[in-house]
Amino acid sequence: MSASCCTSETTTTTVEFKPDEIALLCKALGHPARVKLLRHLSSYGECFFGNLADVLPLAASTISQHVTILKEAGLILGSSDEQRVCYCVNEVRLQQFKNLIAGL
Helix, strand or coil: CCCCCCCCCCCCCCCCCCHHHHHHHHHHCCCHHHHHHHHHHHHHCCCECCCHHHCCCCCHHHHHHHHHHHHHCCCEEEEECCCCEEEEECHHHHHHHHHHHHCC
């Protein structure tokens, strides 16, 4: 008997289906600029103190709007001192997103 395309041979742990969370996170990643920002911060691997305008050819105000959306979704964290802001990926939240998507 052959397996159909919908039959999985591997066993996965069941993740609670949370459609509102999935929608929130997908919406946050629903723009290529936000995906690029998340990818850049993820590959950087630690607090990024640089200018995000060097990552994307967009106005600072536009980048700020994208960063706000990613922060509101919990995908990135930001902290600041008197001179600069540090951005990094919230690895726990990113893993939650991956788990939610895997549970579809």
